Ligand SMILES: Nc1ncnc2c1ncn2[C@@H]1O[C@H](COP(=O)(O)OP(=O)(O)OP(=O)(O)O)[C@@H](O)[C@H]1O
């Protein structure tokens with residue numbers, strides 16, 4: 013397998029040298045996750061590696077089913093029962109996979125998760141106040157009054173003024189956008205060091221999306237939090253993240269400084285994704301869809317490039333060997349022809 | 363808000379009882395033959411008795427007036443006279459209601475303690491216990507009370523002679539002793555159903571996304587189970603337990619017959635067989651009232667447990 | 679944005695056999711038990727080796743003998759023959775209850791969901807009142823008014839079960855009514871009845887079948903209970919519930935076999951209907967599993 017060198021590449025390369033000073037806050041290497049499906053194990057992550065520096069925001073984009081949510085869940089040790097995991101996950105140098113009991117719970121208070129569907133992810137029979145302060149009270153023994161006081165302060169900073177009233181309400185009495193802001197405030201309440209945000213705005217309507225995104229981005233920068241930001245939207249990831257990782261079939265295909273991702277991608281898949289996004293400023297004759305159907309990790313061949321079946325630049329050699337994740341132009345790419353194609357894949361040229 | 367909900371629910375209760383009492387009363391007039399013949403169960407009565415019946419039931423008044431007078435009497439505890447036993451129906455009911463109440467209460471306790479207990483254990487611990495609870499409850503859910511009764515009598519009073527097979531018993535311990543087999547027979551299928559629903563609800567709540575949220579925030583497992591899984595599972599568990607317990611009220615007739623208990627249900631069946639109409643009406647009214655009351659309690663509990671219930675709308 | 683997979687608009691309808699296969703070994707085993715019971719219900723009387731009503735008092739509570747593998751009941755009648763002959767009424771009664779309550783319940787549910795408004799309110803509150811009457815109590819009332827017998831019991835239970843059927847199906851019908859294809863058909867000028875008969879009800883069919891299956895078990899227990907109380911099937915007609923009540927005294931005297939075998943038959947059939955019904959229910963609403 014190629015994974016050893018890929019991991020080296022991703023860690024030693026560093027995020028374009030900008031955070032090269034300290035060690036990574038989160039480091040995932042060769043992560044393989046298999047889930048039980050009808051009695052047999054089916055891979056959903058296939059040697060995934062990534063790293064996040066303290067205070068850095070890393071975007072994670074990819075088509076539906078590529079394994080973005082599973083990545084976040086694997087990091088927070090929230091995989092469904094029966095899942096088999098290999099590889100290493102290190103948080104602040106500590107081995108996450110070996111954690112048990114109180115240590116695991118302490119780790120989880122340092123890593124906060126924001127979910128896509130705030131309605132489903134809040135207990136419908138508990139009040140907002142209870143929901144927000146539960147972790148503070150149980151894990152840190154903060155008295156109810158103080159916990160509520162801090163909750164009200166944070167609600168204010170996410171733009172909810174009437175905190176005391178909101179704390180008495182139930183989730184079904186709040187709109188989706190409001191509830192997602194409560195979620196963000198709740199996630200920040202325990203002062204975590206890493207946010208795992210899994211499509212935090214997808215379930216909201218467009219105007220609310222922008223508001224919530226702005227609040228999240230601003231607070232994160234203010235508090236110096238690191239973030240793994242999961243989204244379908246390449247442009248959105250580019251707007252809020254320092255670097256962006258592109259996933260396909262349970263693998264990372266490319267990692268690149270966000271500003272370069274759209275106009276100068278390293279991997280044909282990234283280029284295809286960028287071209288498939290409808291643009292307001294460019295009137296294309298027809299939306300460029302990626303030909304073929306996205307493969308799930310379990311469908312992708314182990315001994316070939318996962319994207320080979322849909323790639324316009326495919327060569328015979330691509331079907332023989334899985335390319336490694338290698339450094340190029342300050343980013344990482346998993347394409348045999350990356351050097352050859354560099355500079356020609358920009359979205360506007362596609 | 364809560365008070366309005368309660369008042370609303372009580373008004374619905376009154377409406378339901380009014381309509382069902384009307385149904386029970388008018389059944390008398392659905393029966394073939396004139397009301398006197400129906401009330402006397404076809405016996406020929408001396409003219410005096412006929413006159414007493416006519417006066418009691420106001421048989422010469424218009425139908426609705428008769429109903430109204432009957433209902434008024436019922437509200438004052440006057441349910442007419444049993445032709446067969448020549449006694450006040452309310453006196454007869456009063457002397458028998460204790461047995462039925464004790465039986466249903468005993469069975470309810472078994473259902474709540476054992477049924478929910480088994481369901482929780484199976485729901486929280488997958489594995490051998492879970493599998494065996496599933497298999498045992500699948501079968502016992504299908505055991506009718508009278509089949510359970512003969513098996514229990516066969517095993518516990520014919521073979522090992524631990525419990526009596528018939529009768530009511532004296533004193534608290536005597537009553538418990540005599541009512542144990544009947545209560546088990548009455549409870550067994552409901553107990554299995556409650557256990558299965560409890561197990562399924564616990565499982566379902568465990569899979570909820572908000573439980574994942576709690577876990578992701580480092581809440582200890584015990585607390586996740588108590589505050590999120592069980593707290594939320596309590597809603598369907600309460601509803602199903604309540605509805606099953608309400609259904610025991612009617613089934614108690616079968617168990618009372620099987621164990622020759624001197625309760626309301628057995629009396630109702632005897633009266634139905636001998637066409638003692640006043641008694642059938644009186645007991646039906648009592649049983650329907652109890653049944654509806656338990657259902658109201660379930661509705662109110664549901665509203666208390668689930669804040670999403672729209673307290674202004676009709677409960678469901 | 680990357681396109682998400684669209685959920686299928688129209689789920690393909692599966693064949694009955696395909697659905698049954700999907701219920702797993704427990705479901706298939708239950709279906710076999712139910713088929714066997716149905717076979718006995720139809721042909722039991724012909725298969726009975728002896729006259730089920732011929733009593734020879736000299737043989738009262740005599741155990742298994744040659745030609746009489748289950749022995750004799752308290753009146754000296756062949757237990758196996760009564761069991762076989764009783765399968766008919768024991769299965770026919772519940773079948774009638776299920777057919778009536780499902781038919782009426784579906785009609786009420788679909789019409790209420792279609793018309794909504796005042797009609798729906800009237801139907802719903804009418805059903806709410808019926809909820810106040812447990813099936814057995816209604817059957818006792820019916821037996822008092824019309825005299826004991828299977829017909830009164832079947833009608834009473836049908837009335838008592840209808841609100842349960844209607845409540846579940848009304849919810850399903852409302853969901854189905856809100857589907858876009860219904861609006862599309864309406865715009866094309868299809869009549870309400872044709873939409874309901876050709877689309878709405880067929881789409882609800884898995885749920886209706888699951889309901890009917892579960893209801894059959896309940897109806898069998900309740901009808902047998904009513905017969906046990908002496909208010910349903912009248913002796914000397916053979917019926918499993920009647921057999922238990924006739925031979926209860928035998929249990930106390932140490933001759934439990936006649937009552938027990940009848941009880942076992944009831945439990946076996948009811949378990950089969952419950953298990954199959956539960957599986958079919960899971961199939962009918964896959965999102966809830
Ligand atoms: N509980 C599960 N058991 C088995 N397979 C699962 C389970 N949950 C998800 N999967 C599979 O794992 C793969 C990755 O799923 P994941 O939810 O991580 O995708 P995603 O990239 O987050 O997609 P989306 O953009 O739709 O959220 C998918 O192919 C999915 O079918």
Ligand SMILES: [Mg+2]
Nearest residue numbers: 080081082210
């Ligand atoms: Mg996802």
